Amino acid sequence: xxxxxxxxxxxxxxxxxxxxxxxxxxxxxxxxxxxxxxxxxxxxxxxxxxxxxxxxxxxxxxxxxxxxxxxxxxxxxxxxxxxxxxxxxxxxxxxxxxxxxxxxxxxxxxxxxxxxxxxxxxxxxxxxxxxxxxxxxxxxxxxxxxxxxxxxxxxxxxxxxxxxxxxxxxxxxxxxxxxxxxxx
Amino acid sequence: xxxxxxxxxxxxxxxxxxxxxxxxxxxxxxxxxxxxxxxxxxxxxxxxxxxxxxxxxxxxxxxxxxxxxxxxxxxxxxxxxxxxxxxxxxxxxxxxxxxxxxxxxxxxxxxxxxxxxxxxxxxxxxxxxxxxxxxxxxxxxxxxxxxxxxxxxxxxxxxxxxxxxxxxxxxxxxxxxxxxxxxxxxxxxxxxxxxxxxxxxxxxxxxxxxxxxxxxxxxxxxxxxxxxxxxxxxxxxxxxxxxxxxxxxxxxxxxxxxxxxxxxxxxxxxxxxxxxxxxxxxxxxxxx
Numbered sequence: 523x524x525x526x527x528x529x530x531x532x533x534x535x536x537x538x539x540x541x542x543x544x545x546x547x548x549x550x551x552x553x554x555x556x557x558x559x560x561x562x563x564x565x566x567x568x569x570x571x572x573x574x575x576x577x578x579x580x581x582x583x584x585x586x587x588x589x590x591x592x593x594x595x596x597x598x599x600x601x602x603x604x605x606x607x608x609x610x611x612x613x614x615x616x617x618x619x620x621x622x623x624x625x626x627x628x629x630x631x632x633x634x635x636x637x638x639x640x641x642x643x644x645x646x647x648x649x650x651x652x653x654x655x656x657x658x659x660x661x662x663x664x665x666x667x668x669x670x671x672x673x674x675x676x677x678x679x680x681x682x683x684x685x686x687x688x689x690x691x692x693x694x695x696x697x698x699x700x701x702x703x704x705x706x
Numbered sequence: 707x708x709x710x711x712x713x714x715x716x717x718x719x720x721x722x723x724x725x726x727x728x729x730x731x732x733x734x735x736x737x738x739x740x741x742x743x744x745x746x747x748x749x750x751x752x753x754x755x756x757x758x759x760x761x762x763x764x765x766x767x768x769x770x771x772x773x774x775x776x777x778x779x780x781x782x783x784x785x786x787x788x789x790x791x792x793x794x795x796x797x798x799x800x801x802x803x804x805x806x807x808x809x810x811x812x813x814x815x816x817x818x819x820x821x822x823x824x825x826x827x828x829x830x831x832x833x834x835x836x837x838x839x840x841x842x843x844x845x846x847x848x849x850x851x852x853x854x855x856x857x858x859x860x861x862x863x864x865x866x867x868x869x870x871x872x873x874x875x876x877x878x879x880x881x882x883x884x885x886x887x888x889x890x891x892x893x894x895x896x897x898x899x900x901x902x903x904x905x906x907x908x909x910x911x912x913x914x915x916x917x918x919x920x921x922x923x924x925x926x927x928x929x930x931x932x933x934x935x936x937x938x939x940x941x942x943x944x945x946x947x948x949x950x951x952x953x954x955x956x957x958x959x960x961x962x963x964x965x966x967x968x969x970x971x972x973x974x975x976x977x978x979x980x981x982x983x984x985x986x987x988x989x990x991x992x993x994x
């Protein structure tokens with residue numbers, strides 16, 4: 523390195539990443555936190571144990587930080603391992619809750635339900651899923667391929683086979699569609 | 707050259723790159739054959755046929771398999787950081803990728819170092835990551851739908867799944883949400899908002915609306931937003947100013963829909979097949 527090179531500014535690289543894509547899993551007690559961390563790490567998921575922010579008014583004084591987008595996959599893993607959390611919340615918005623508002627559009631022969639960014643459409647006469655649209659996570663095309671062409675009562679729930687928050691939102695649209703199309 | 711970056715829903719597919727060749731049977735990239743049925747392949751299909759009409763080389767594709775676990779997306783992010791500095795690309799369109807702020811920031815940092823700096827387009831998961839990272843303003847074009855616009859407008863939401871109800875509500879009109887997204891610096895320089903009426907906007911407000919021809923069924927079809935983004939990317943690559951490219955792409959997508967006469971169960975390949983005729987017609991309408 524030249525003499526002047528010693529004084530040259532080092533390339534700073536990208537700034538530190540925001541924590542907007544991280545979530546927190548809240549548990550009743552620290553034993554559950556330890557069990558959950560072990561189960562998730564064994565599945566190859568990048569999780570760490572942290573202290574929850576003061577706005578969180580339930581659970582113990584430890585929480586598991588996880589990749590927020592992969593929430594659906596992670597909650598299913600924890601359910602399967604017998605360690606479901608009390609809550610799963612975004613790090614940057616601990617008081618935010620999942621979308622609960624549905625938009626419904628009747629095309630005559632078809633019905634479409636939208637939950638957040640995900641839309642599911644069925645043919646009313648047969649209750650066959652004819653289209654899935656919206657979303658941005660990579661499981662959306664996978665879920666579309668698995669669901670399209672199946673009747674609502676024979677299709678797997680996106681909550682069972684999806685992995686991301688888009689999959690979760692599609693699962694909500696799917697459940698709302700089932701509710702609306704069920705014989706009353 | 708235009709490049710498209712995204713995923714396909716087969717986790718066994720490693721990172722592949724190469725020029726995308728489109729035919730009636732789908733897309734071929736470096737020997738990998740993919741149906742252009744939805745998601746990034748639909749965007750790529752539209753970009754291919756639009757580039758052909760515009761006399762441009764076929765788009766270059768960077769693809770990986772990912773069914774939602776994120777492994778493939780992270781491999782592709784790593785690949786892009788490694789190869790982008792040596793690439794000569796004038797337009798980059800990022801699409802279905804697992805939103806990951808750390809990797810988004812690394813890719814953006816690599817793109818900012820490219821000379822000349824390419825036009826940057828983001829849709830789907832990569833747009834979510836751009837918003838989450840607080841770097842939305844670094845992009846030239848975002849192409850959200852109504853649900854995604856509400857997410858951009860909600861400064862607190864880290865993903866559309868957490869968009870607050872009072873913002874998501876139907877009573878909120880698109881121009882209000884656009885204003886809110888720009889006020890929170892969560893929008894690209896230009897927004898092309900897909901919907902019953904398409905809106906093209908920048909920080910000053912709505913520049914254009916496009917509402918005809920109207921095929922209502924397109925809202926329910928998977929891939930119609932992807933073809934719109936792919937067509938817009940091709941038009942940006944052809945040198946159209948970004949807002950003009952957005953307006954023209956919206957018109958092309960609608961004309962293609964009118965020509966295809968879809969129902970809510972139609973496949974996106976029916977729209978892609980009509981884009982060349984629609985683009986030719988739209989360009990003729992623009993001629994003085």
